Amino acid sequence: MHFISWSVAAPAVASAFLASVVEVVEAFTIILVVATLRGWRAAILGTVAALGVLAVLVxxxxxxxxxxxxxxxxxxxxxxxxxxxxxxxxxxxxxxxxVIPMHDEDAIFATARAQLSAEALRQQQRSQDWLAGLAVFKAVLLEGLEVAFIILAVGAGRGLLFPAALGALGACAAVLIVGAIAHKPLSRVPENKLKFAVGVMLSSFGVFWTGEGLGVAWPGADLALLVFAAVFLATGLATARFVRNAMARSKQCVS
Incomplete structure (x- = not known):
């Protein structure tokens, strides 16, 4: 029986949690649009249906x-x-x-609301709730597919499927509860920092498990994950700084 150490379990659960926070924040913007225009019933039904499909998939x-x-x-x-x-x-x-703009949840909310309102005007009144619920279903399903993949990737084969799924569900519950109470897009969530962290974690797992699959005996066993994470984090931060400085010098030369 393979012993699961906390050095592997904790990053796996954290990856599922953080990735879910990022994706659910993006999906919640659409959920809030629908709830604002058509009420929470259509938004909740669409969300539950999508989560059901994702649960079956996992x-x-x-x-x-x-x-x-x-x-x-x-x-x-x-x-x-x-x-x-x-x-x-x-x-x-x-x-x-x-180089590319940050996600602006307030702008996405305004755009999605305008698009859904325009679409609703072209539909009969009786079909508007169905249309709103379908919009939520599609948003949650598309964002959730990435989360489902991460849950399977970090959990399957090592007995971490259930803990990873719990981490994802915890993130979903936290974002939805906070968003429902605030009743506005969660634009203050540091989405890019979370994506940076998840990218570092997933890349570290990728290197570690690829090596193990090829029969590599990593020095320090599971603790090698921490080294990989530090390398990816340092490289990412250094690259971002280098690119930012290069763009600044380029603008100075143009001006």
């Missing part, structure tokens, strides 16, 4: 992943996590450097 695929040989599972998921994590880290670095 529960169905989790046991399948657990049946695969551990080294194959580690290699496949390690490569996918590395690609996934580097994608998050790349966008976080570019946003931190000012």
């Amino acid at each position: 529960l169905a695929l989790g046991p399948v992943f657990d049946q695969l040989p551990l080294h194959i599972l580690q290699l496949v998921i390690g490569v996918l996590l590395l690609l996934f994590g580097l994608g998050w880290l790349r966008k976080a670095v570019l946003r931190s450097a000012g």
Whole structure:
């Protein structure tokens, strides 16, 4: 029986929690638009339906992943996590450097509200609740698919599926409760910093599990994850600073 140490369990649960916070904040903007225009009934029904589909996906695929040989599972998921994590880290670095704009939940809220209002005007009154619920379902499902993948990736094969799922559900509950009480887009959530952290964690897991899948014996065993995380964090921060300074020098030369 493989012993699960806290050095692996804690980052896995934290990755699921932080990734869920990021995705749920984005989905909540659409949920709030629908709740504002059509009431909370349509918003809640759409959210519950999407969460049900995601739960079925995780529960169905989790046991399948657990049946695969551990080294194959580690290699496949390690490569996918590395690609996934580097994608998050790349966008976080570019946003931190000012190359691409930060997410503006207030602007997204206004745009989504205008689009949904215009669409509703083209529909019959009896279909507006269905349209609003479908908009929430699509938003939660699309954002949740990334979370479901992360839960499966960090949880399957190591007995962490349930803890990772609990971390994700905890994040969903926290964001929805705070958002419902505040009744406004959660624009103050440090989304890019969270994405930076998740990118670092997923990339670290990716390197660690890819190596294990290839039979690499990491010095320090599970503690090597901390070293990888420090390397990715330092590299990401240094890259963001370098790009930001390069852009500043470029603007000075142009002016």
